[in-house]
Structure formats: structure tokens, C-alpha cells
Amino acid sequence: MEKIIEINNLHINFYTQSGIVKAVRGVNFFVNQGETLALVGESGSGKSVTAQAIMKLLPTPPSKIEQGQIILDGEDIVPKTDRQMEKIRGNTVSMIFQDPMTSLNPTMRIGRQISELIIKNEKVSKREAKVKAIELLKMVGIPKAEERYVQYPHQFSGGMRQRVMIAIALAAKPKLLIADEPTTALDVTIQAQILELMKELKEKLNTSIIFITHDLGVVANMADRVAVMYAGQIVEVGTVDEIFYDPRHPYTWGLLASMPSLDSSAEEELHAIPGSPPDLTHPPKGDAFARRSKYAMEIDFEEEPPLYQVSETHFVKSWLLHPDAPKVIPPKMILDRKRDFPGNFPEPVLVKEDR
Amino acid sequence: MAEKLIEVKHLKKIFNEGKPNEVRAIDDVSFDIYRGETLGLVGESGCGKSTTGRTIIRLYNATSGQVLYEGKDVHKVKKHKELKELNQKMQMIFQDPYASLNPRMKVSDIIAEGIDIHGLAKSKKERMDRVYHLLETVGLNKEHANRYPHEFSGGQRQRIGIARALAVKPEFIIADEPISALDVSIQAQVVNLLKKLQKENGLTYLFIAHDLSMVKYISDRIGVMYFGKLVELAPSDDLYKNPLHPYTKSLLSAIPLPDPDYERHRKRIRYNPSVHQYSDSDKLAMREVAPGHFVYCSEKEFEQYKKAYKN
Numbered sequence: 001m002e003k004i005i006e007i008n009n010l011h012i013n014f015y016t017q018s019g020i021v022k023a024v025r026g027v028n029f030f031v032n033q034g035e036t037l038a039l040v041g042e043s044g045s046g047k048s049v050t051a052q053a054i055m056k057l058l059p060t061p062p063s064k065i066e067q068g069q070i071i072l073d074g075e076d077i078v079p080k081t082d083r084q085m086e087k088i089r090g091n092t093v094s095m096i097f098q099d100p101m102t103s104l105n106p107t108m109r110i111g112r113q114i115s116e117l118i119i120k121n122e123k124v125s126k127r128e129a130k131v132k133a134i135e136l137l138k139m140v141g142i143p144k145a146e147e148r149y150v151q152y153p154h155q156f157s158g159g160m161r162q163r164v165m166i167a168i169a170l171a172a173k174p175k176l177l178i179a180d181e182p183t184t185a186l187d188v189t190i191q192a193q194i195l196e197l198m199k200e201l202k203e204k205l206n207t208s209i210i211f212i213t214h215d216l217g218v219v220a221n222m223a224d225r226v227a228v229m230y231a232g233q234i235v236e237v238g239t240v241d242e243i244f245y246d247p248r249h250p251y252t253w254g255l256l257a258s259m260p261s262l263d264s265s266a267e268e269e270l271h272a273i274p275g276s277p278p279d280l281t282h283p284p285k286g287d288a289f290a291r292r293s294k295y296a297m298e299i300d301f302e303e304e305p306p307l308y309q310v311s312e313t314h315f316v317k318s319w320l321l322h323p324d325a326p327k328v329i330p331p332k333m334i335l336d337r338k339r340d341f342p343g344n345f346p347e348p349v350l351v352k353e354d355r
Numbered sequence: 356m357a358e359k360l361i362e363v364k365h366l367k368k369i370f371n372e373g374k375p376n377e378v379r380a381i382d383d384v385s386f387d388i389y390r391g392e393t394l395g396l397v398g399e400s401g402c403g404k405s406t407t408g409r410t411i412i413r414l415y416n417a418t419s420g421q422v423l424y425e426g427k428d429v430h431k432v433k434k435h436k437e438l439k440e441l442n443q444k445m446q447m448i449f450q451d452p453y454a455s456l457n458p459r460m461k462v463s464d465i466i467a468e469g470i471d472i473h474g475l476a477k478s479k480k481e482r483m484d485r486v487y488h489l490l491e492t493v494g495l496n497k498e499h500a501n502r503y504p505h506e507f508s509g510g511q512r513q514r515i516g517i518a519r520a521l522a523v524k525p526e527f528i529i530a531d532e533p534i535s536a537l538d539v540s541i542q543a544q545v546v547n548l549l550k551k552l553q554k555e556n557g558l559t560y561l562f563i564a565h566d567l568s569m570v571k572y573i574s575d576r577i578g579v580m581y582f583g584k585l586v587e588l589a590p591s592d593d594l595y596k597n598p599l600h601p602y603t604k605s606l607l608s609a610i611p612l613p614d615p616d617y618e619r620h621r622k623r624i625r626y627n628p629s630v631h632q633y634s635d636s637d638k639l640a641m642r643e644v645a646p647g648h649f650v651y652c653s654e655k656e657f658e659q660y661k662k663a664y665k666n
Binding site: 042043187188189190191192195196214215216217218219220221240241244245254255256258259260261269270271272273274276337 | 399400508510511538539540541542543544546547550565567568569571572605606609610611612613614615617618621623626
């Protein structure tokens with residue numbers, strides 16, 4: 001399968017008054033064509049920063065890509081200038097934001113916001129662009145598209161605005177779509193509609209999606225693969241089934257066990273992750289999650305864990321997978337949902353990092 | 356049957372009444388809240404669930420209808436002293452932990468404001484002792500008392516909001532989406548804290564939210580609202596096992612659960628209000644289909660629901 005994007009050892013710092021915030025600390029991942037990768041984690045874990053780095057939307061200063069590559073459709077975009085990026089944004093990669101109200105221009109008619117992009121990318125006449133824009137509005141399920149074309153964003157409801165955002169994002173048929181919490185601000189029924197729409201369009205256009213969210217229900221619904229981020233690093237990555245039915249990192253356990261399932265009884269206490277995420281001005285030594293984990297060992301406070309491979313597709317960054325580590329018992333909720341994966345290696349294999 | 360703490364009777368709240376932009380935010384809603392229970396209120400944004408909470412605590416005046424607190428009509432209380440008593444018994448926790456704390460007040464003063472108003476502390480020392488005790492109750496510590504809200508994270512601020520609500524020793528707390536603005540791992544901390552406080556102090560909660568899995572976990576009974584009406588009210592387990600109103604079914608079918616297999620097979624049910632085909636002669640009311648399980652329906656639907664109800 002063709003990789004649409006590959007990120008290698010990405011480091012991003014923010015130079016602020018109170019010090020250097022190491023927001024992204026060595027992130028590696030890829031997305032195949034037509035695949036959805038979900039990026040999950042708490043606020044401040046670096047998931048949105050990573051996404052904005054792919055769009056090169058991070059303001060420099062204060063941010064700086066310290067090292068690493070972002071290979072988008074075969075080309076490293078890290079050294080690209082703003083002017084060069086203008087051609088890539090929209091064409092190869094585009095983005096849907098969380099808040100559709102602040103990301104649409106309130107003083108411009110919806111139609112112009114879409115056709116402007118089409119004119120720029122496809123070099124067509126205004127009239128042709130309008131036809132295409134109306135087609136797009138119909139495709140994302142906006143009724144009476146011709147009438148809607150001349151309306152302003154405030155005349156749309158939240159769900160309809162998000163549909164417009166999706167139409168704009170898809171206007172130039174990008175190969176990769178980044179959706180940063182696209183449904184967090186919406187009601188459950190509207191969220192369901194938007195998710196269905198995104199899946200349908202993905203099938204139709206064979207777009208790859210990076211889906212950023214902290215709602216694990218949405219992840220289970222949308223993702224082919226999942227990457228769990230914590231304190232600027234990916235701590236576990238695997239197929240959606242591997243992450244939900246055979247998670248190995250204590251942070252993933254914590255995330256999954258902190259959400260009640262519909263049949264969990266009120267008697268059981270929720271498994272809350274104690275404390276709060278670390279301050280990335282001074283990232284903790286060793287395993288960043290150790291201070292909040294009851295499974296932490298001495299080495300977790302001393303040395304950063306390496307990456308272990310559990311199966312062809314499943315990677316975990318934790319000392320718990322070291323052959324000499326004591327066998328620990330995950331929370332009950334995790335054991336209850338555990339399944340056997342025949343594709344797992346007999347023992348986790350240490351991944352040799354050659355950088 | 357447990358003692359009724361609050362009775363909401365035919366409550367209506369209409370904004371801009373008689374004007375073209377009239378909004379019937381609450382349209383004839385009745386329900387009871389029993390002492391010591393948690394009643395969950397769910398529905399889409401704009402369905403009137405927050406307005407209901409705010410009208411109960413008198414942040415809004417009701418257009419018509421009654422809210423009885425231990426038999427006393429909240430909206431009829433005129434005397435300053437009685438009002439103060441009520442305000443002490445009812446407290447509120449707000450959704451946005453960033454907007455609901457005064458940024459220019461120290462945490463100790465935020466928490467002690469209610470103590471001062473109600474004269475619950477006789478000396479400065481007693482006042483501070485209570486603040487320290489409250490901070491510890493919600494999982495913060497003494498040193499936090501002299502700081503300002505901006506020095507805290509979202510989860511910690513929500514804890515301060517909870518400490519402030521607890522300061523006056525209330526009996527009843529309205530929690531309006533108290534966890535929606537928090538990260539998943541922090542949500543569980545706050546929910547566990549709310550449950551623990553309820554157990555220790557015998558509190559009664561009205562828990563307003565749109566995250567149904569969390570609501571089910573924390574609530575004894577759940578009310579579902581749609582366009583200003585309460586359409587279904589039932590014990591939590593019953594509501595999930597036997598949803599009867601088509602809107603409840605559609606709402607339940609729309610929640611994504613953290614289970615990929617379930618998600619692959621989930622079928623969303625759409626709700627179209629025209630399925631009811633109500634005529635003018637239909638008498639619409641809340642009817643008890645099974646013990647404690649109420650549905651807003653017509654006579655005809657009532658018979659259908661009774662047949663459809665599985666024991």
C-alpha cells in the first residue's frame with residue numbers, strides 16, 4: 001500500500017517567555033492511502049501541534065520544527081517556504097477544524113468561500129466554479145444548495161457549518177484530510193451525521209484521514225488504526241482492534257478504563273488517571289507517564305522506554321514489555337475486553353532505532 | 356417511596372413572550388426529584404435542559420408553573436430571609452470552569468463567599484479552617500487557598516467550583532454539564548469525586564449533560580428532553596434496556612461507544628416528529644407505562660408502549 005504521509009522523528013519546540021516548551025518529542029507515524037488514522041490523547045499531548053505542523057500552520061516564531069521529516073506524498077515539506085506550501089495546502093492536504101464558526105469568514109457568502117478555492121486550484125471560470133461548488137454542497141448533504149450558496153455563515157446551524165467546512169476542505173480533492181476534533185462542538189445526533197458523511201466521502205474519494213479526537217467512541221467508529229499520544233510522544237500505535245481489545249500501554253489502559261461503558265454498573269468506581277499531564281517546559285526524565293501510573297517501575301523514572309513491537313502493526317513504548325519486567329495485571333475493564341490476536345509475535349520484539 | 360425533595364409542576368419558561376422571536380424553552384414540564392438521588396437530564400443543545408436547571412434554582416423566573424422545594428414554591432418566596440435559606444440549600448456547579456470563577460479573587464475568597472454571606476463562620480480562623488477542609492475534600496490542598504484561578508488546570512478549577520458549591524452545606528446541587536469541558540482522564544476524577552461526596556453527605560443531584568454513557572453511570576433516573584418537553588423519564592437501566600419514545604431510541608442509537616465491533620454493527624435510528632401523527636383530539640401527557648417509567652404520549656401510543664415494554 002502507498003504511504004500518503006510519513007513522519008519521521010519530528011521534534012517541535014515553542015519558544016515562550018517561561019521557557020522552551022517541547023510540545024512534540026520524536027513522533028513517528030505514517031498513513032496509507034484510503035486509511036483513517038486516529039490520533040488520541042489529552043489536551044496538551046501534542047496531537048493538534050502535530051496536525052498543524054503537517055499543514056505548516058504553526059507560527060514561527062514561537063514554534064520551530066527542530067528536527068525530523070514530514071514526507072507528504074513523496075516530498076519532505078519541512079524545508080518548504082510559505083509560498084510553496086500554498087500550492088500543497090488544499091491540493092494535497094487540507095484540514096477541518098473543531099469550531100466551524102471561527103474558521104469560516106463571517107463577512108463572506110458561503111458560495112464565494114468555496115468557489116474561490118476552486119478557481120485558484122483548477123483555474124476555471126467563475127461560472128464553472130459555481131456549478132462545482134453547488135455540486136460540493138449537495139455532496140455534503142446540504143439541502144437547497146442553490147439558495148444556500150448565497151447565504152452567510154451565521155445563517156447556518158452548527159452541523160450545517162461543519163458540512164460547509166468539509167465541502168471547502170474537499171474542494172480541491174486532497175489526498176489527505178486532517179480533521180481536528182471536527183465533531184466535539186456538535187450534538188450526538190449531528191455528530192453521527194457528520195461522521196457518516198466523512199466515512200461515505202472517504203469511500204467515494206479514497207481520501208486518507210488523520211482524525212484527532214479524545215472521544216474513544218468516535219475513534220472506534222472511524223479509525224482503521226489508532227495512535228495514542230502522551231506528552232508529545234506516541235506511546236502506542238496499532239489497528240483499532242489491537243488498541244481496544246489488546247492494549248499494552250498503561251496510559252491506553254487508563255484512557256479506556258476511565259470511560260464507563262453502557263453496561264458498567266454504578267457500584268464500580270471509574271478508573272481515573274490520577275494527577276494531570278506533565279509540564280513540557282521540563283519534560284520528566286524517563287517515561288513521561290510514570291508519575292501518574294501505578295505500574296511504574298524504577299527504570300521508568302531513569303530512562304526513556306524504547307519501542308517494542310507486539311505484532312506487524314502494533315507498537316508500544318513502555319518498559320513493561322521488556323522481557324525482565326514483572327508481569328502486571330491491567331485494570332479489570334481491560335481484562336474483560338481482552339481478545340487474543342493470532343498475529344501477535346510470541347514475545348514483544350525490541351525495535352532497533354537507527355537514528 | 357422515597358421523600359420528594361423537589362416537585363416541578365407544569366413548568367413553563369418562555370423567552371420574549373408575545374414577540375416574533377418567542378422561544379418556548381420549557382414547555383409544560385413536570386417531574387419530581389427524590390432526596391438522595393441523582394436525576395440525569397439529557398437532550399440536544401437547545402432542548403431546554405440547562406434552562407430547566409436554571410429555572411429550578413431561580414436564575415430565571417418561570418413563566419408559569421411551580422417549583423416546590425420541600426413543599427415551598429421557590430418562585431413565590433419573597434422574604435429575604437427565606438430566600439437566603441433556599442439559596443443555601445440549593446447550589447450550582449457550572450459547565451465552564453474558566454468562566455465561572457472570578458479571575459480577580461483568591462481561591463479562598465471564592466470558596467468562602469457563601470460562608471460569609473450566610474454567616475456560617477464565627478471567626479476568621481473558623482472561616483479559613485472550613486476553606487482548608489473543603490479544599491481537601493475536593494482533592495486539592497491548603498497551599499492552593501492563596502492562589503488565583505488562572506494558576507489552575509481545568510480539572511482543578513472544576514474542583515474549586517465544587518468546593519464553592521459545598522461551602523454552604525447544600526442539600527441539592529444542580530450540575531450543569533460539569534465535565535463536558537474536561538479531558539477524558541480528568542472527567543473520571545470529577546465524576547468519582549461527585550459520587551463520593553454524595554455518599555458522604557447524602558446530597559441530591561440534578562445532573563445535566565449530553566454525554567449519555569456518563570449520565571447513565573452517575574444517575575439513578577434519567578429524563579430525556581426534546582424541544583422543551585420531557586419525552587421520557589425512567590430509571591437509568593430501564594431507559595437503556597427499554598427505550599420507548601422514538602426520540603430516546605434515536606438518541607441512544609447515535610452515541611458511539613468505545614467498542615469497534617459494536618460500532619461496525621451500530622444502526623442509527625432517525626427521529627422524525629411526524630411519526631406520531633397526533634391529531635388535535637389526542638390528549639398528550641406523561642403516562643406511566645411501567646412502574647417509574649413515564650413516556651410523553653397519546654392514549655393510543657400508551658397502549659402500544661405498554662405492549663412493547665419488555666419485562
